[in-house]
Amino acid sequence: MQFVNAFSHLPALLLLYWKKVxxxxxxxMNRKKTRILSLFICTLLTMTSFVALATxxxxxxxxxxxxxxxxxxxxxxxxxxxxxxxxxxxxxSTLLKRDKNLNFVGDLATKWRLTNNKLTWxxxxxxxxxxxxxxxLTAEDVAFTFNQIxxxxxxxxxxxxxxxxxxxPTSVAFHLKRCDITFLDRLSSIGIVPKKYYQLRxxxxxxxxxxxxxxxxxxxxxxxKGQYVSMSLNPYYYAKKPKFKNIVAVFGSEESRxxxxxxxxxxxxxxxxxxxNQSISNYKLWSVPTLDNRGIVWPxxxxxxxxxxxxxxxxxxxxxxxxxxxxxxxxxxLLDGYATxxxxxxxxxPWGLDTxxxxxxPVNLAHITTLLKQAGWSDSNNNxxxxxxxxxxxxxxxxxxxxxxxxxxxxxxSSMANQIGIEVTVKGLEWNAIALQMTTTPVLMGFGSHSAxxxxxxxxxxxxxxxxxxxxxxxxxxxxxxxxxxxxxxxxDESIPFWQQAQKQIQQDxxxxxxVNINHLYMADSCLNLGLPITEPHDHGWPLTxxxxxxxxxxx
Numbered sequence: 001m002q003f004v005n006a007f008s009h010l011p012a013l014l015l016l017y018w019k020k021v022x023x024x025x026x027x028x029m030n031r032k033k034t035r036i037l038s039l040f041i042c043t044l045l046t047m048t049s050f051v052a053l054a055t056x057x058x059x060x061x062x063x064x065x066x067x068x069x070x071x072x073x074x075x076x077x078x079x080x081x082x083x084x085x086x087x088x089x090x091x092x093s094t095l096l097k098r099d100k101n102l103n104f105v106g107d108l109a110t111k112w113r114l115t116n117n118k119l120t121w122x123x124x125x126x127x128x129x130x131x132x133x134x135x136x137l138t139a140e141d142v143a144f145t146f147n148q149i150x151x152x153x154x155x156x157x158x159x160x161x162x163x164x165x166x167x168x169p170t171s172v173a174f175h176l177k178r179c180d181i182t183f184l185d186r187l188s189s190i191g192i193v194p195k196k197y198y199q200l201r202x203x204x205x206x207x208x209x210x211x212x213x214x215x216x217x218x219x220x221x222x223x224x225k226g227q228y229v230s231m232s233l234n235p236y237y238y239a240k241k242p243k244f245k246n247i248v249a250v251f252g253s254e255e256s257r258x259x260x261x262x263x264x265x266x267x268x269x270x271x272x273x274x275x276x277n278q279s280i281s282n283y284k285l286w287s288v289p290t291l292d293n294r295g296i297v298w299p300x301x302x303x304x305x306x307x308x309x310x311x312x313x314x315x316x317x318x319x320x321x322x323x324x325x326x327x328x329x330x331x332x333x334l335l336d337g338y339a340t341x342x343x344x345x346x347x348x349x350p351w352g353l354d355t356x357x358x359x360x361x362p363v364n365l366a367h368i369t370t371l372l373k374q375a376g377w378s379d380s381n382n383n384x385x386x387x388x389x390x391x392x393x394x395x396x397x398x399x400x401x402x403x404x405x406x407x408x409x410x411x412x413x414s415s416m417a418n419q420i421g422i423e424v425t426v427k428g429l430e431w432n433a434i435a436l437q438m439t440t441t442p443v444l445m446g447f448g449s450h451s452a453x454x455x456x457x458x459x460x461x462x463x464x465x466x467x468x469x470x471x472x473x474x475x476x477x478x479x480x481x482x483x484x485x486x487x488x489x490x491x492x493d494e495s496i497p498f499w500q501q502a503q504k505q506i507q508q509d510x511x512x513x514x515x516v517n518i519n520h521l522y523m524a525d526s527c528l529n530l531g532l533p534i535t536e537p538h539d540h541g542w543p544l545t546x547x548x549x550x551x552x553x554x555x556x
Contacts, residue, residue, distance in 0.1 A: 061527075061553045064246040068260065068269035069542050072251040076209020077220060077229075079191035080148050080198075082155035083209065086449065087536070087543025091231070092191025092214030095123055095142065096184065097546070100534055102350075102450055104184060107239075108137070108192065108215075112184070118490065121174040121183060122167075131194045132219045132234045139166035144195035146174065146186075156190055157453070179488040181495045185451035191216070217242055217548065226251060240549040254404060258523075267525040270544075272404045273335045276521050286522040288544065290536040291349065291448035293342045294409055295514040296321070296397065297472045299440050308395040309440050310388075312472075316375030317393065317422075318510040320368050324416055328360045330516055334408055338521060342514040344503055345459075351452035351486075351499040353507070368420050379421055386421035394423040398437060399444040401428030409515060410444050431468075438471040445471075448517070448538040452499050456483050459506055474511035478502075520544070527555035 075081040079092050088097075095109040106112075111124040129137040146164035149156055160180040165173045176183060194213055201208040212220055215238070218231040228250040233241060250257075250266070258275050260266045261283065276285060298312040311317050327341035341360060346352030372378075377386045377393060386393045397413060399406040410426040417424045434443060445468070447454055457463050460483050461475035479502045486498035520536050522544065531550025536543045 062267070064248055065244045065268070065528075065551075066248050066250070066266050068250050068252065068257040068266055069544065070270050070539075072226065073209075076207065076223075077212045078207070078209030079193060080145065080152070080154055081209060083212075084191045084542075085155055085189050086539035088546040088548070089191035089214070089216060090218055090542065090545050090548075091212045091216045091220050092193060093129070093137075093216050094189065094191055095125075095187040097188055098450055098534065100532065102535065104188065107188075108142075109187070112187070116175075118179045118181075118488070119176045121176075121187075123172050123174070123187070125170045125172070126238065127170050129215050129238050130236045131197070131215050132213055132236055133194075133197070134236060135194065135196075136169075137192065137194070137215050138169045139172040140169075141195050142166070142172045142192055144198070145190060145192050148193075148198070149190070156186060157457070158186060161186075181487055181489050181492055182451055182453035182456070184492075185449075185453055188450070218247065242548045243552050244548075253402070261523050267528055268530075269523050271521050271523050273338050273518070273521060274404050274408070275523070276336050276338055280523065282526050283523050284526045284528075286524055286530055286533070287338055288520045288522065288533045288536055290518065290520050290538075291346070291450065292446060292520065292536065292538045293345060293347075293448045293514055293517050294406065294444065294446050295342065295512045296413070296442050297438075297445050297512050298442055298510075299438075300472045300474045300511055303440055306440055307391050308442070310391040311393050311395050311422075312442055314375065314377075314388070315510065316372055316377065318513065320372055320420065320422075321413075321417070321513045322510060323368050323371070324363060324365075324420060325413065325513060325515060326360075326363050326416065327516060330409065330412055334412055335405070335516065335518065338519040339516040342517040344507065344514060345447060345455060345512075346452070346503070347517060349452075351455065351496055353500060353503050363416075365419055372420065384421060385423045392423070393421060394425075395442055396425045396427050397442050397444060398434050399426065399428050400434070401430055403428075405518060406444050406446075413444075413515075435468070438468070439465050439473060443471065446538055450535075450537055452486070452495070455499055455502060456487065459483070459502065459511065472511055474509070476505060476509055479505050479509075527553050529554040 073083050075083070077083045077091055079089055083089055084092065093108050095107060096104045096112070097107045099105050108125055108129060109123045110126055113122050115122060125139060125142065131137055143164040143166045146158065146161065149158050150161060160176050160178055160183055162175040162177045165175060167173055174183065191214060193208065197213045198208050210223055217234055217237045219234050221230045221232055223229045228248055230246070230248045232246050250260070254272050257266070257269045258271060261269045262280055298318055299309045300313055301309065302313045303309045331337060331339045331341060343355045343358060344353050347355045372386060376388045379386050381387070397410050399410045407428060414424040414426050447458060457469040459470060459474055459479055461480050463469040464473040464475055465471065482498045482502035482505070486495040486502070489495035489498065524530060529552050531547050533544055534546050
């Protein structure tokens with residue numbers, strides 16, 4: 001590009017030079033000769049213009065797109081172990097995928113229907129799909145993928161699945177143990193692996209996740225752990241192919257990724273909100289809408305002798321926080337407008353509640369203080385912290401260390417709580433350490449997916465204290481019944497009123513204080529057009545590639 005810019009002044013100089021030549025010759029020649037010379041000069045000037053245009057045209061776009069799409073998967077790029085759960089698996093294909101409106105459309109599947117008293121899904125496959133080694137993808141591979149998840153466990157929840165059965169080379173049956181209208185979501189989140197290759201790799205020092213094979217748009221060529229993965233187009237890909245032949249995805253901290261963007265080492269990177277307003281020459285900020293919520297999950301049962309659970313299990317405390325948190329202030333001042341206030345797990349989703357008409361009310365500290373006093377909370381010993389029955393309104397709020405957005409939110413909450421005499425100490429830990437404390441300690445957590453099943457995981461008592469789902473141990477029989485009815489509905493449309501019924505009751509119980517729904521931010525080369533990204537789930541970075549076939553260089 002520097003070479004081109006060095007000669008960008010040539011057209012003006014050439015025109016000036018030829019203008020002087022013409023004037024000199026015209027003064028010495030008669031009209032007849034002048035007409036001949038004029039024709040010659042016009043031709044020469046036209047040729048000069050073409051040369052100048054060619055010289056000043058932009059250089060060839062880089063053959064390799066260099067990106068930073070977020071965290072490195074700990075278990076590798078293996079769908080059976082959870083790769084692609086929250087977004088596009090990239091190296092593998094899924095049976096279904098979501099369109100821009102989050103409706104299901106076919107990917108590997110051409111048809112899908114529910115039968116056998118809502119206990120069997122029959123899925124018909126395309127007959128023209130092969131893996132990146134040229135071998136056909138069949139129902140055997142689909143059944144193997146799902147059955148393997150059942151056999152060895154995964155972050156994918158297939159608890160409703162009895163088994164997957166290949167019926168013909170192009171049709172597979174999913175037999176369920178119980179009715180679950182959300183099972184279709186698994187068909188859109190689980191990438192299909194080749195049975196023979198996966199079994200071969202299972203006995204290899206280089207496991208499948210380190211060198212995956214699939215039928216997705218890209219082939220993983222090399223993975224340098226902790227550094228990068230390189231990939232190239234899959235020549236056998238059956239759908240619309242992306243325009244980038246090679247991609248390198250680098251890993252690193254928020255700081256290292258941003259430094260690489262500032263020094264123009266990357267064409268695209270996910271960035272945290274704190275860097276959103278930093279201007280970088282020749283780069284553009286992309287703000288992508290999401291279902292990515294942040295909130296406080298409260299331990300709902302008092303453990304004897306625990307000050308924190310006495311505080312969090314009190315409905316008055318949770319109501320006070322709902323009134324206290326100035327969500328709009330957080331959006332505008334803390335997150336620079338790249339977020340929206342959150343009121344539930346699935347704001348404005350088909351299965352969620354309509355929150356568009358909610359008008360934020362000003363924080364009224366006097367009202368909150370009165371509410372707490374009526375519930376028995378007051379500063380009886382004048383130490384600045386309210387108390388009740390000998391328990392101080394003091395607790396630790398945990399958050400994921402290294403996540404600047406969560407850290408800023410936690411500090412903001414602590415500052416706001418201090419205004420009403422509640423002492424909140426914030427502490428950043430890794431997830432494995434948080435997991436040991438989250439049943440008795442409030443945690444700043446995030447959820448949000450393209451599936452209503454998350455309402456089930458986060459609020460149903462069946463998932464109380466199960467992994468990170470419902471870590472606070474929330475339980476309400478009315479909510480459980482509404483969710484159960486939703487799962488057993490005959491159709492998706494018939495399930496929606498039950499999901500909404502459950503969430504209306506949840507709003508009254510307040511097992512969570514929802515804060516904000518954050519936008520996912522990406523800094524990209526100004527010549528890189530990302531098309532129209534889909535609304536992203538909780539995880540960000542890799543899901544951005546869901547529409548990678550739309551990405552292109554646009555400068556000319």
